[in-house]
Amino acid sequence: MKPTEPQTKLSRRSFLKVSGAALLLLSGGGLYRAVDQGVFSTSKGPAYEPWAIHAVNQADLSDKAPERLVHYAILASNAHNTQPWLFRVHADRIELYADLSKNIGTMDPYFREMNISLGCAIENLCLAAQAHGFEPNVKLLDGDIDQAKVATIDLSPSSPHSSPLFHMITKRHTHRGAYDSNKPVSVALLNEMSTLSDHASSAKLLLHTDQQMKEQLGSLIVQATEAIVHDADQARDSHRWYRHSQDDIHRFKDGTTLDATGNSTLVRVFGKMLSISEKSSNAYWLKSTKEVHIPTASAYGSIVLATRSKAQLLEAGRLWQRIHLWATSKGIALHPLNQVNERLDREQQMNLTPHFGDALRSIVGGHGEHVFLFRMGYARDQALPSPRRSADEVQLQ
Structure with missing residues (x-):
């Protein structure tokens, strides 16, 4: 049996009801609350800047500083958008640590989702390293499941190579909405x-x-x-x-x-x-x-x-x-x-x-x-980005 298609279109009567309610909400003090709650500034502001500043261009790829790679690592997928990572950057390597304060408690008592999230950051970092002229050599540290230091990525000079996946890092977002039931993945x-x-x-x-x-x-x-x-x-x-x-x-x-x-x-x-x-x-x-x-x-x-x-x-x-x-x-x-x-x-x-x-x-x-x-x-509309801490905010000294 074909799944029932979720209702996504409003009837004329429903639209008028919704529009009328919207006008009531936005009248008087409602307009102030709308501005205060970001109704008119979706995906804008400091929490979203990490997605906007990483446009891939030649100037970006010519920046050989290892710190640059962290900017891409922080855009990785992660559980509940907890961003459970910390980085220590050296001239020829990057160390990755779990930020244990970002654990989700009873939702993740054995750090399964936290460590999977950290693996996502490693993948982004390696793709960025290759695009910026480094060959990454990843060493995963298989200690206690909640051990803070999880990996070392050694960086050696190499010819730049931009994988098609690298160019998707700033475009990737989780889509939690309805998908098109009439268009299966082939x-x-x-x-x-x-x-x-x-x-x-x-x-x-x-x-x-x-x-x-x-x-x-x-x-x-x-x-x-x-x-x-x-x-x-x-x-x-x-x-x-x-x-x-x-x-x-x-x-x-x-x-x-x-x-x-x-x-x-x-x-x-x-x-x-x-x-x-x-x-x-x-x-x-x-x-x-x-x-x-x-x-x-x-x-x-x-x-x-x-x-x-x-x-x-x-x-x-x-x-x-x-x-x-x-x-x-x-x-x-x-x-x-x-x-x-x-x-x-x-x-x-x-x-x-x-x-x-x-x-x-x-x-x-x-x-x-x-x-x-x-x-x-296949989604019917575009996914919106989630907030992100900046690369500077997740680097250890």
């Missing part, structure tokens, strides 16, 4: 995506395109989202990264925002004008998962590992970043849906019945240990 592109796994890496990509498997995964994702919403600790730890006010966005320069949810302009305007509680935010997340994310997914992808060590989680991150950059170059939208893994980790932490753990093991079979899940499709 088999040829799925086959090309499946080749992105590095044969030397332990991280491997599995694609799920069978309708029965898609329905099974969709149901599992909804169940996991419901479980998180009804788990007071996880609900709190997830919501505390939501940045609603304009002041918070530009003060923290991290976290999730209403603009990055993939909603229509009208929904985002109303959302910014209203106060959003943890309960209402989580209820909306669950509703979007059920009515938008699952029904419009063209296919799903999983990243699996031989074992879930820190070094292999970093490799998983490198693979995810590579996949996302490649997909951006093909016009394919991607969206991590890691609720099932977040519940698996919670089951282990609390010694609960392994409902989600057993389900994931059944799905991947003997291919390895499941650590990451995402959906894909």
Whole structure:
């Protein structure tokens, strides 16, 4: 059965109602609040400058300072937009550290998502290094899972080589909105995506395109989202990264925002004008998962590992970043849906019945240990950027 297409068009009557409500909200003090909440300054201001200043041009690529590479590393995909990275830059190497203060608590008790996020930064850094005339040699440090120093990237002089993926770094954004259910990702592109796994890496990509498997995964994702919403600790730890006010966005320069949810302009305007509680935010997340994310997914992808060590989680991150950059170059939208893994980790932490753990093991079979899940499709509109801390703010002296 074909998934029901989400309702995206307003009737004339609904449009008039919405327009009238908008005028009421914007009248009097509402106009002041609209300005204060950034209704008229979407994706603008200090928190978004890192995306704008990295236009790829010859002057940029001629800058051989290793510090320049950090500017690209910070634009990597990362869990809950926590940006859990710190860099120490030397003349011939860059050291990467986990910023343990950015852990998501009960949403990531074993630092799975944190280390995957750090792997994404490594991939961006290596692509930037090659484009700027360095040959990167990555050494992953496979110590304790929460060890602060995670990698050293040695840099030796080389001929500049700009990968097509490098040029996608400033264009890549997570798209959390509806995808076009009438436009599936082609088999040829799925086959090309499946080749992105590095044969030397332990991280491997599995694609799920069978309708029965898609329905099974969709149901599992909804169940996991419901479980998180009804788990007071996880609900709190997830919501505390939501940045609603304009002041918070530009003060923290991290976290999730209403603009990055993939909603229509009208929904985002109303959302910014209203106060959003943890309960209402989580209820909306669950509703979007059920009515938008699952029904419009063209296919799903999983990243699996031989074992879930820190070094292999970093490799998983490198693979995810590579996949996302490649997909951006093909016009394919991607969206991590890691609720099932977040519940698996919670089951282990609390010694609960392994409902989600057993389900994931059944799905991947003997291919390895499941650590990451995402959906894909063709988006109907452009994804908006998330806030970013600047390169200067994440460098250690």
